[in-house]
Amino acid sequence: MEQAKLPSCYRHPGEETGVRCTRCERAICSRCMVNASVGFQCPECVRGGSGTGHSRTANHPRTIAGGRITAGRPHLVTQVLIGVNLLVFLLGSLNPALIDEMVLIGFAFDPDLGRVVGVADGEWYRLVSSMFLHAEIWHIAGNMLLLWLLGGALEEELGRARFAALYLLSGLSGSAFTYLIAAQNQGSLGASGAVYGLLGATVVLVRRLNRDLRPIMALVVFNLVITFTWDRIAWQAHIGGLIAGVIIAYAMVNGARERRAVLQGAACALVLGLTLVTVVLRTAALS
Structure with missing residues (x-):
């Protein structure tokens, strides 16, 4: 029976x-x-x-990472991030000059603006603003699809605050890695760095929950193939965000419960510290 x-x-x-x-x-x-x-x-x-x-x-x-389980709208941060990305894309489509002011660039002379621009010239905000920029409709469509699919599950398991920290630090790490390696006058749109951080975090979470890794690993491999075979892709942001996402997520879902908050804070501080050191050293080299 x-x-x-x-x-x-x-x-x-x-x-x-x-x-x-x-x-x-x-x-x-x-x-x-x-x-x-x-x-x-x-x-x-x-x-x-x-x-x-x-x-x-x-x-x-509490969630597996120690965050509060939220009722009603468990994917609120994911929805807000999608909304911000869509809004910036719309504003950039209506006013292309806005993209020029937000794009990540190390150090270059802009003939249209008639002045030197870039992070090394004191425009550090570009490390953050570029995290919400997309070039084409297919670019934002792919990123927002991944953000919706991966972000919702991660936010539910990590909690809102931890998920927001994961997303922002992954994106910032991707920007810093791009700033370090890319040509100083090469403009980059770094929105994918944060999304790749979610990819890395999902691998860690799926492994922690002892679930089948094959689907997420296939997705990671697929995106990495695109990263290194498609022209005009800022692969530096992808790799920087992916590494940061793995480090932060590992600290968030592993370790003894009584030391969980300390481990999570230390991992976030480590990623942020390395990002800041990278930016300062690169700026000194370009100045």
Whole structure:
């Protein structure tokens, strides 16, 4: 006789479980169950009962990285980042001069502006502004698709603050690596650096959860092939973001719980510190 299949967790459809919330009776996996005075509760019921004596006995639910499990809009940061990228792309399409002011460039003379421009000339903001630039519709379409597919899952597992730090630091690392290696007068659009950071982080997370690595590894290989075979691609941003994403994500999902916050902070500080040192040394060499 065929064995009955267990229900799937309502927040993680791929996770089978025999545990149900004692209040709403929805199926919940080990990552979602919250200890209560009797049995377990789901994150929504814990929040819904906030202020009652029953809910005070429950611990705040946490993700694998220690972030709070958020109800309602779990992918808020991902949606905001997509919105910012789309807005910048629209503004750049309407006003191409805006792209010239935001693009990542080391040190060059701009005949249109009649002056020297670039990070080495004091325009450090270009390291950040270039993280939201795209050249063509296919460029932003591909990046936003990956951001939606990878960002949602990562934000859910890491929490909003940690996911935002992962995205921004990966993008900044990609910009710094481009600034270090690329020609000083070569303009670069560095939005893909942050997305490649999400690729690296997803590999780490999938391995940590003991899931099948083959789909994500195939996606990484596919994108790396494009990186090194397609003309006019800033491969430096891709590699810098990928490495940063792996380092940060490893620290976020590994290590003992009591030392987790310290390890995460140290990894983020290390990546940021190396990025700043890279920028300062490159600027000194170009000045």
